[in-house]
Amino acid sequence: SQTIHQWPATLVQPVGSPLSLECTVEGTSNPNLYWYRQAAGRGLQLLFYSVGIGQISSEVPQNLSASRPQDRQFILSSKKLLLSDSGFYLCAWSVRYPPREQYFGPGTRLTVT
């Protein structure tokens, strides 16, 4: 069966510090991978998605970047965090085809102070 891991679960970082969130998927090959952000009490905002190693699509101009160094690894980064980067970050995966559901990791709660 497939599983998706995210770490860390919670993170408190000062403004201006770097960020690295990691997501890995097990039990599947060639997945689509996604990063979402969710502000408190709000919906999901798609940040990045990837259909393969080194292939990243950015949905929203951000202070953030993403990389996919391996097939089942997706990393969300920032060089300098802003207060507005606080939120709940969710990683997800789906199969390429057919267009079925995506599955989410447990999420990372990021607080920028």
Next chain:
Amino acid sequence: AQKITQTQPGMFVQEKEAVTLDCTYDTSDPSYGLFWYKQPSSGEMIFLIYQGSYDQQNATEGRYSLNFQKARKSANLVISASQLGDSAMYFCAMRETNTGNQFYFGTGTSLTVIP
């Protein structure tokens, strides 16, 4: 235009009663998938149910069913025999075959089950 619209920010239902959460969608792609997710206060996003655009019958998964009305472009979630553990945020989502990679989410409905 919004791809997914959920017009009910909050809903209340008595325990053991049924509740319908509304979702409408907008697409010109003849092939697409519709999904519902549950997000409890812990934050995890739990996949509940899937409906394909060519499926003839409404999807069901246990106490969850999807009332799919293609002509109206609606995909309402029906939860039967509500339980206290059903209290959560519920998100409707869509994935189009032609774009394939993006999922479009609604703004969510907060459901509270009253004992």
